[in-house]
Amino acid sequence: MKRHYIVRVISKLLIPCIFLFALYVQFHGDYGPGGGFQAGVIFASGIVLYTLVVGLDRAQQAFHPRIIEILVAIGVLIYGSVGIWCLASGGKFLDYNALADDPVRHPQHGQHLGILLVELGVGITVAAAVVSIFFAFVNRGRS
Amino acid sequence: MPNLGLFNYWVVIVLMMTGFYTVIARGNLIKKLIGLNVFQVSVFMLYISMANVKGGTAPIIFEGAKIYSNPLPHVLILTAIVVGVSTTSLGLALVVRIKEAFGTIEEDDIRRLEEEA
Amino acid sequence: MSTAIAIVVLRDLWSSVILSGIFSLISAGLFVVMDAVDVAFTEAAVGAGVSTVLMLGTLALTDTSEKRSDRFQVLPLLVVLLTGAALIYSTLDMPHYGDPYAPIHLGEPANTYIYKSSNEIGVPNIVTSVLASYRGYDTLGETVVIFTAGIGVLLLLRRSCEMDQEGKTCVNEESHS
Numbered sequence: 001m002k003r004h005y006i007v008r009v010i011s012k013l014l015i016p017c018i019f020l021f022a023l024y025v026q027f028h029g030d031y032g033p034g035g036g037f038q039a040g041v042i043f044a045s046g047i048v049l050y051t052l053v054v055g056l057d058r059a060q061q062a063f064h065p066r067i068i069e070i071l072v073a074i075g076v077l078i079y080g081s082v083g084i085w086c087l088a089s090g091g092k093f094l095d096y097n098a099l100a101d102d103p104v105r106h107p108q109h110g111q112h113l114g115i116l117l118v119e120l121g122v123g124i125t126v127a128a129a130v131v132s133i134f135f136a137f138v139n140r141g142r143s
Numbered sequence: 144m145p146n147l148g149l150f151n152y153w154v155v156i157v158l159m160m161t162g163f164y165t166v167i168a169r170g171n172l173i174k175k176l177i178g179l180n181v182f183q184v185s186v187f188m189l190y191i192s193m194a195n196v197k198g199g200t201a202p203i204i205f206e207g208a209k210i211y212s213n214p215l216p217h218v219l220i221l222t223a224i225v226v227g228v229s230t231t232s233l234g235l236a237l238v239v240r241i242k243e244a245f246g247t248i249e250e251d252d253i254r255r256l257e258e259e260a
Numbered sequence: 261m262s263t264a265i266a267i268v269v270l271r272d273l274w275s276s277v278i279l280s281g282i283f284s285l286i287s288a289g290l291f292v293v294m295d296a297v298d299v300a301f302t303e304a305a306v307g308a309g310v311s312t313v314l315m316l317g318t319l320a321l322t323d324t325s326e327k328r329s330d331r332f333q334v335l336p337l338l339v340v341l342l343t344g345a346a347l348i349y350s351t352l353d354m355p356h357y358g359d360p361y362a363p364i365h366l367g368e369p370a371n372t373y374i375y376k377s378s379n380e381i382g383v384p385n386i387v388t389s390v391l392a393s394y395r396g397y398d399t400l401g402e403t404v405v406i407f408t409a410g411i412g413v414l415l416l417l418r419r420s421c422e423m424d425q426e427g428k429t430c431v432n433e434e435s436h437s
Contacts, residue, residue, distance in 0.1 A: 025301075029385065029388050030383045030384065030385055030388055030389075031203075031383075031384050031385060032203065032384075032385060033201075033203070033297040033298045033300075033301050033385070033387075034298070034301065034385075034388075035298065035385075035387075035388050035391065035392075037221065037224075037225055037302055037306075038298075038301045038302050038305055041302070041305040041306055041309060041310055042305055042309075044310065045305070045309045045310070045313075048313055069410075069414065072407055072410050072411075073407070075403065075407075076403050076404060076407050079399075079400055079403055080400070083396075083400070093397075094396045094397060094400070096393060096396075107380065108380075108381060108382035111380070111381045111382060111383070111389075111393055112382065112383070114392070114393065115381075115383060115388065115389070115392040115393060118392050118396065118399070119388070119392060121403070122399065122403050125403050125406060125407055126225070126403075126406055128410070129406050129407060129409065129410030130310055130410075132410050132413075132414060133232050133236075133314065133409070133410055133413045133414075134313065134314070134317070136236070136413050136414055136416075136417040136418050137235075137236075137239070137314065137317040137318070137321070137413075137417060138317065139417070139418070140239060140321065140417045140418075141317070141320060141321050149351055149352070149354065149356060149357070150357065151357045152348075152351040152354060153348060153351070156344055156347045156348055156351070157344070159344075159347070160340045160341075160343065160344040160347075163340055163343065164336060164337065164340045167336045167339065167340075168333060168336035168337070168340075171273070173273055173276075173277075173315065173318060173319065173322070174273070174276065176315075177276055177277065177280045177315070180280055180284075180307070180311065181280070181283065184283065184284065184287050184303070184307070187287070187291075187299070187303070188287060188290065188291075191291055191294050191296045191299060192294055192357060193355075194294075194296065195294045195295055195296075195357065197357075199295060200295060201295045201296070201297045202295075202374070202385075202386040202387055203297070203384055203385050203386065203387075204377070204378055204384045204385075204386065205384065211374055211386065212294075212295040212296070213370045214370070214373055214374065214386045214387050214390055215369055215370050215373065215390065217296050217298055217299050217387045218387055218390045218391050218395055218398075220296070220299050221298060221299060221302055221387070221391060222398060222399070222402045224299070224302050224303055224306055224307075225302075225306070225402055225405065225406055226402065226405050226406075227306075228306045228307075228310055228311060228406075228409075229405050229406050229408070229409030230409070231311055231314070231315075232310075232314055232409055232413055233409055233412050233413060233416075235314050235315060235317075235318040236412070236413045236416040236417050237416065238318055238322065239318055239321050239322065239416075239417060240416055240417070242321065242322040248322055
């Protein structure tokens, strides 16, 4: 992609905006359309665009495949551990009411916290899974 | 036609049959996967069109909205979309391996090669 | 609909893949018209983004055009037409589009979610509250599904990648031939 100047320049302007938009979608999933899955896919699309522009080697320097694989598992672990934290706090599995300071009068605080953490875990897993699938496809074609 | 209210189901059925035909009639494996994708999207459209309420709005609570569309099928379809992309990616990985093992991705050629071996 | 028919007919696989991306985008627009904004978001991102990129990657690794079939097969077309006719016959009893008294809207779960979500959960987006709180267990299963897909693809397609001395590039080895 060394001589496709337009694509390179525009991508360098757009890729930070894509990551920022992914973070916005992730954390505003409560107030508008969005949530974990959409944010994860948008983040992965940003990484894919970066890989297409700078080539696989530099992209794998920036996002090491081993770390991405570990992140896939960490997202699911976050989700499960939120459920177990609810169990440890006295509620049922994935019962976010138990996470609040005052489960009787303000269960909404616990719900907010639970939903935030859960969507974070989902977003991390989806982004890492899509990126590692893409890297696997490209690595297969190289040798 | 007295049943114009059923128009959305007929569109969905036409799309579904197009995807179905692609899966069973075409020999190329990637074409089959694309047809499967078309089939899945038509099923999503079936559920979403059933969830719509006339005069309703998107299921996000804000001031001044009286009727919302049914949010339950939306949740089911979100899960279904993610599962669909998972199966598509696994299917494409299998196609790549089949190509490396057999040298072709046409179904008839693969069957012929397997019978000879 | 015409994009779907074009996908079937065309033999060149590059065009079919791009058309499937366009098909996903058009269906996302239709979802917005039908008031399903979260679903449209996901379908546009996933269908027009991820699926198309992965199919293009697969095409780069395999052939790019389909073989012309020798004779026109009647049996698949007959099966498809019969199934379509049976399905159309079955839709004659279904509720009309947008009917607010359809059984799907009168049942218990949907009304509970809409009415009680703002009190019990306090999140404006009802779809997120249902997805993450009321049906959180299903979302756990869905996350595990995409985790499994990632692992599956890595098992199928991975070659062990070890960084060379300076840590600059991957020195690919065959994991097993």
